[in-house]
Amino acid sequence: MKKIIYLLKVIVLTSVFVSCSNNYQVENNNGVRKIFQNIEAKLNEKKSRKLKIIKKKVFNKKMFRYFTIDCNNDNILFLSKNGNNYSLFQYTNDFRLKKTKMIDEGKGPGDLQKVRGMENINKKTYIVDNLAIKVFDQNFKFLESIPWKDKFKLYRDKTCISVLDNNYFIAPTIPFVVSNINKYGSIENTVISKISKNNRIKMYGWNACHMCNDSKYVYITFREGKGRYEIRKYNKKLDPVWITNIKGKYTDKIYFEQVKTHNSVQPKGAANTNSIVVDDRYIYVLRGTGGYISWNKGKMEYTRIKELNNGFIDVFKKKDARFIKRVDVEFLNTMDRVHMEKKNGKFYFFVHKIKKDKDGKFDIKDVLYVVKLQY
Numbered sequence: 001m002k003k004i005i006y007l008l009k010v011i012v013l014t015s016v017f018v019s020c021s022n023n024y025q026v027e028n029n030n031g032v033r034k035i036f037q038n039i040e041a042k043l044n045e046k047k048s049r050k051l052k053i054i055k056k057k058v059f060n061k062k063m064f065r066y067f068t069i070d071c072n073n074d075n076i077l078f079l080s081k082n083g084n085n086y087s088l089f090q091y092t093n094d095f096r097l098k099k100t101k102m103i104d105e106g107k108g109p110g111d112l113q114k115v116r117g118m119e120n121i122n123k124k125t126y127i128v129d130n131l132a133i134k135v136f137d138q139n140f141k142f143l144e145s146i147p148w149k150d151k152f153k154l155y156r157d158k159t160c161i162s163v164l165d166n167n168y169f170i171a172p173t174i175p176f177v178v179s180n181i182n183k184y185g186s187i188e189n190t191v192i193s194k195i196s197k198n199n200r201i202k203m204y205g206w207n208a209c210h211m212c213n214d215s216k217y218v219y220i221t222f223r224e225g226k227g228r229y230e231i232r233k234y235n236k237k238l239d240p241v242w243i244t245n246i247k248g249k250y251t252d253k254i255y256f257e258q259v260k261t262h263n264s265v266q267p268k269g270a271a272n273t274n275s276i277v278v279d280d281r282y283i284y285v286l287r288g289t290g291g292y293i294s295w296n297k298g299k300m301e302y303t304r305i306k307e308l309n310n311g312f313i314d315v316f317k318k319k320d321a322r323f324i325k326r327v328d329v330e331f332l333n334t335m336d337r338v339h340m341e342k343k344n345g346k347f348y349f350f351v352h353k354i355k356k357d358k359d360g361k362f363d364i365k366d367v368l369y370v371v372k373l374q375y
Contacts, residue, residue, distance in 0.1 A: 024322060035244040039314070039323040043248070049327045051347060051371040057095040058353075059366040064089070066118040066158075067350035067368070068125070069343045070138070076348075076368065077125060079118050081105075086112045088125075088140050095368075101140035107131065110142035116159035126168075128159045132185070133168055151187050152179045155208065158339070162213035164236050169218050171211040174203060178211065178220065180238055189238040191220075201265045205258045210276045214318070217241065221273045221285055224256035229272055231283060231321060244321035246314075253307050254288065262298040269293065270305045275340040277347075282324065283316040284342060291335040291354070302354075302362075305334035313340075331369060347371045 023041045027034040064078040074093035079086060090099040104111045114130035124143070125136045132147035152173040162169040167188060171178040175197050176190040195203040208223040218234045229246040256267040270293070275286040289311040294301045311332035315324045329349070332338060337352040349369040357363055 032240045033242040033320075035242055035321050036247075037244060037321075037323055038247040039326075040248055042323050043326055049325060050374050051327060051329055051331075052374050053331065053369055053371050054346065055093075055095070055368075055370040057091075057368045059368075063366050064350070066115065066127075067339055067341075067348075068118050068120045069341050069348055070120045070123070070125075074344060077118070077120055079115065079127065081115070086115060088136070090140070093370075099140065109145065110134065116154050116157075117161055119161045119163075121163045126161050126163065128154070128161050128170065130154060133161065133170075146181070146183060147185045148179070148181050148187070149185055152176055155204070160209075160211035162211060162218055164213060164215070164218070167236065169211065169213065169238075171220060172207045172209045174200065174207060177207045177209060178218065178234070178238060191234065191238055202258065205256065205267065208256075210273060212276050212278055214278050214280075217318075219276060219278055219283060221276045223271045223273060224258075224267065225272065226255045226257060227252050228255065231276070231285065231316065233318070233321070242321055244316070246323070250287070250307060254305065256293075259295065261295040266295060266300070267293060268295060270334075274311070274338055277340055277342040278318060279342055279345075281318060283318055283321075284327075284340070284347075285314045285316070286311060286329070286338060286340045287314060288312050288334055289332050289336050289338045291337070302335070308334050310334065311336070311338065327373060345372070347373070 024037045066079040076091040078089040086103040088101045117128040127134045135143040173179045178191040180189040195206045205224045209220045233241040259268040311329045313327040335354040339350045341348045351367045
């Protein structure tokens with residue numbers, strides 16, 4: 001009898017499956033919580049909330065490639081490329097140009113080469129290029145370079161960087177989803193891809209993700225794969241804390257997939273997610289922007305996402321990944337290319353605002369929105 005009771009306890013503790021409700025279920029597997037949730041019922045319970053625009057700045061043309069916020073003073077930082085040089089711009093929170101710096105393109109100390117991403121953390125600006133992480137102070141003075149040792153490769157599009165306790169997290173990369181290097185450029189930990197190294201084309205699609213962090217954890221969400229709306233939470237050693245798989249109205253409608261186009265493989269469709277940020281309590285995932293990509297005789301065609309009128313944000317609890325609400329972002333059309341940040345209680349949306357003129361040509365302007373959530 002005692003043996004039977006003991007076995008029952010083991011079964012309860014190690015398995016598996018704990019059902020909290022029909023729409024939120026948790027599976028415990030080796031200390032990792034795998035959470036499955038359907039958010040449609042929750043969406044029907046409450047009306048979608050909206051964002052109120054506090055400030056808006058329209059630039060006359062597409063000027064900038066990357067953007068970040070210095071949360072210590074709300075300064076706004078942009079990076080652009082002109083010919084063989086890069087330019088850093090610092091604006092005040094009321095959009096007055098405060099400072100600029102020209103940076104040479106090259107391999108020398110303080111130079112930049114094929115920039116992939118930028119982030120401001122603890123009064124320092126971190127710029128990821130094809131060779132290293134370049135660190136600058138608040139006055140744009142070059143401080144140091146942290147090269148990695150050819151253990152991974154970057155994507156051509158935006159690369160995310162997070163910094164926790166002198167460890168640097170970079171995503172997405174190949175062959176790892178997330179690569180964590182120390183201040184000497186050596187790899188400390190990685191998130192391993194599900195796809196074999198022998199299938200690099202499929203791996204490029206599977207690893208593609210967005211990343212952000214708080215003071216203790218790293219969060220990622222993925223861009224590609226039918227039915228793949230997923231958020232993951234990792235600790236500083238890149239051990240998974242929880243993984244949530246989310247089902248909803250658009251899960252099987254808004255997604256990238258890899259297709260063959262003449263002599264290459266390219267993404268088709270609309271990105272599963274567009275950006276992720278966190279604050280003290282919540283995770284915010286931007287969806288429904290970036291346009292719909294299709295291919296016709298090897299040429300890319302770029303159109304609106306027909307299932308949607310505008311972009312939106314899904315909000316989840318950081319502690320247990322439970323879905324809370326959806327927020328409509330009515331000023332973002334589905335063709336806009338957007339980078340979202342949340343600092344000091346405000347959302348910042350840096351947007352390549354895209355419209356088609358009467359002749360079918362694209363008109364692109366940079367627009368920055370500063371907004372707050374309406375309750």
